Amino acid sequence: MTTSRRHFLRETAVALTMLPSLRSPRVLAQLARPGNALRFPPEWSGEQLTVSRTHAAVWPGSTTEVLAINGSVPGPTIRVRRGEEFAARIQNQLDQPLVLHWHGLLAPERMDGHPRDQVGAGQSYDVRFPVRQRAATCWYHSHTDHLTAEQAYRGVAGLFLIEDPAESALGLPTGDHDIPLVLTDKRVNAQRQWAYAPSMMDQMSGYIGDVMLVNGTPDAWLSVDRGLYRFRLLNGSNARICKVGFVDSRPFWVAATDGGLLPAPAEVRSLMLAPGQRIEVLVDFSNSEVGTSLLLVSLPFATGGGMMGGSAQGLAIDLIRFYVDSPTTGTAQVPAVLAPIEALSETQARRTRVFTLAMSGMVHTINGRLFDMERVEFTVPFGDVEIWEYRNTGTEPHPMHAHGGLGQVLTRSATAVLPAEDRGWKDTVLVNPGETVRVLMRFDAHPGLFVHHCHNLEHEDSGMMQNFEVLGPPALAIEREDGGVTVSWPVSSEGWRLESSTEAVGSPWAPVAEVPLAVRQRWTVRIAEPTGPRFYRLAKG
Numbered sequence: 001m002t003t004s005r006r007h008f009l010r011e012t013a014v015a016l017t018m019l020p021s022l023r024s025p026r027v028l029a030q031l032a033r034p035g036n037a038l039r040f041p042p043e044w045s046g047e048q049l050t051v052s053r054t055h056a057a058v059w060p061g062s063t064t065e066v067l068a069i070n071g072s073v074p075g076p077t078i079r080v081r082r083g084e085e086f087a088a089r090i091q092n093q094l095d096q097p098l099v100l101h102w103h104g105l106l107a108p109e110r111m112d113g114h115p116r117d118q119v120g121a122g123q124s125y126d127v128r129f130p131v132r133q134r135a136a137t138c139w140y141h142s143h144t145d146h147l148t149a150e151q152a153y154r155g156v157a158g159l160f161l162i163e164d165p166a167e168s169a170l171g172l173p174t175g176d177h178d179i180p181l182v183l184t185d186k187r188v189n190a191q192r193q194w195a196y197a198p199s200m201m202d203q204m205s206g207y208i209g210d211v212m213l214v215n216g217t218p219d220a221w222l223s224v225d226r227g228l229y230r231f232r233l234l235n236g237s238n239a240r241i242c243k244v245g246f247v248d249s250r251p252f253w254v255a256a257t258d259g260g261l262l263p264a265p266a267e268v269r270s271l272m273l274a275p276g277q278r279i280e281v282l283v284d285f286s287n288s289e290v291g292t293s294l295l296l297v298s299l300p301f302a303t304g305g306g307m308m309g310g311s312a313q314g315l316a317i318d319l320i321r322f323y324v325d326s327p328t329t330g331t332a333q334v335p336a337v338l339a340p341i342e343a344l345s346e347t348q349a350r351r352t353r354v355f356t357l358a359m360s361g362m363v364h365t366i367n368g369r370l371f372d373m374e375r376v377e378f379t380v381p382f383g384d385v386e387i388w389e390y391r392n393t394g395t396e397p398h399p400m401h402a403h404g405g406l407g408q409v410l411t412r413s414a415t416a417v418l419p420a421e422d423r424g425w426k427d428t429v430l431v432n433p434g435e436t437v438r439v440l441m442r443f444d445a446h447p448g449l450f451v452h453h454c455h456n457l458e459h460e461d462s463g464m465m466q467n468f469e470v471l472g473p474p475a476l477a478i479e480r481e482d483g484g485v486t487v488s489w490p491v492s493s494e495g496w497r498l499e500s501s502t503e504a505v506g507s508p509w510a511p512v513a514e515v516p517l518a519v520r521q522r523w524t525v526r527i528a529e530p531t532g533p534r535f536y537r538l539a540k541g
């Protein structure tokens with residue numbers, strides 16, 4: 001937990017206990033406000049993430065059955081600094097299987113939350129991996145076979161924030177001006193329970209609710225000052241795509257997308273946020289008078305589809321109301337530049353993979369097939385840049401998400417200019433009906449078995465998902481003889497550069513100067529080792 005956040009929470013707690021004795025018009029006005037003050041998920045500390053069925057006071061005066069993590073919905077916010085290790089014991093206290101996935105994090109294959117790694121009712125398992133990627137707003141959620149949609153809908157999800165020094169140095173709004181907004185929509189019945197019983201139609205379009213919760217808060221509002229705010233938006237809905245904007249269509253700035261900060265803020269008046277995606281925006285309230293309020297909404301939009309007219313996709317819904325209660329205390333400004341990113345280019349791409357997204361009967365397929373836990377659909381050489389071309393031939397939008405790597409949107413057939421939300425490093429891209437979206441993908445974190453799938457969770461659970469395997473670097477054969485070493489690897493593996501170092505870990509790796517020769521189907525390098533034996537490895541170059 002950052003000091004500023006801890007400070008903010010303590011001050012809030014103090015303010016609440018003092019409320020009855022205060023008589024200021026501002027406090028009385030706040031007490032009379034309709035709806036509920038925005039709640040914040042607790043910060044995670046400790047070792048456990050315990051998932052259990054329990055009840056939560058979502059609406060004042062009633063309780064709702066939920067699947068909570070450490071008793072909270074959304075689950076606690078995990079905060080890790082780049083370079084630190086993330087370790088947790090996941091305890092499944094449900095009466096059904098469970099596995100958690102760290103969405104947006106580059107985790108080793110057996111830590112990633114593949115559905116094959118789910119554990120049974122009452123069991124627990126440990127997760128441990130170093131977080132080496134740049135600062136980003138990520139999240140975690142259930143990824144259980146055929147139960148992802150219902151478990152995530154009932155609450156098994158939370159934020160996972162990565163911080164790094166480059167981001168902290170930017171002077172972006174912090175503390176009580178750095179606000180998470182986790183959007184989830186629910187269908188609420190007369191008993192104020194979250195009904196989950198998808199019909200055939202819901203299976204096809206995804207389960208769309210008519211009540212929006214922000215951080216689990218219905219009719220949420222937040223008291224703000226006239227300063228600059230950083231809002232971290234996560235669309236944690238099963239199927240609802242949001243077109244996020246203010247009712248007065250004021251401009252705001254996109255600072256970060258799924259994989260962290262953009263090179264520079266991008267001014268927008270609205271943006272599309274599909275299930276699974278995150279976006280960080282900077283909002284300036286300085287041109288709102290104290291005493292006014294401003295509504296953030298999901299604006300109505302055409303889905304581009306034709307057939308599913310019965311679905312609520314694209315209907316307007318309110319998100320949260322901001323009450324401008326005081327002059328600003330902050331000094332943050334919208335920075336001119338943020339964080340540089342390595343821009344991938346089409347010329348680096350070694351191949352194109354086409355994924356045709358189609359409706360087949362009542363389900364959606366990728367290249368004509370449904371998910372099979374046992375079938376690996378394709379392999380990706382470690383470190384290669386590839387074009388993943390998603391062609392949506394159906395009438396439903398599909399937010400496509402890959403585990404194990406990140407990408408950059410290259411082209412979107414419906415527009416020549418990519419919208420701000422397509423910029424930067426992405427792990428989830430929205431593919432609208434009739435559209436073809438091409439993404440430059442690279443998997444250079446961990447070899448192993450991963451999935452990619454539609455993040456409309458009803459589509460995912462009904463089989464709109466594929467296994468693929470990231471192939472590790474080829475094995476080196478090393479033969480030492482008098483005065484030197486011969487290192488070789490198969491010629492069939494392209495694009496590798498031999499590097500050497502004096503230590504296996506802790507000292508720098510340098511390219512080997514000798515040119516490899518093809519000898520009997522193997523790249524072969526003979527190297528003199530005048531200063532003693534060295535270590536060798538292959539790197540993409």
Ligand code: C2O
Pocket residue numbers: 101103141143276401403451453455
């Ligand atoms: Cu957030 Cu495989 O998903």
Ligand code: CU
Pocket residue numbers: 101102103104401402403
């Ligand atoms: Cu994911």
Ligand code: CU
Pocket residue numbers: 364396397398399454455456459460464
């Ligand atoms: Cu889909």
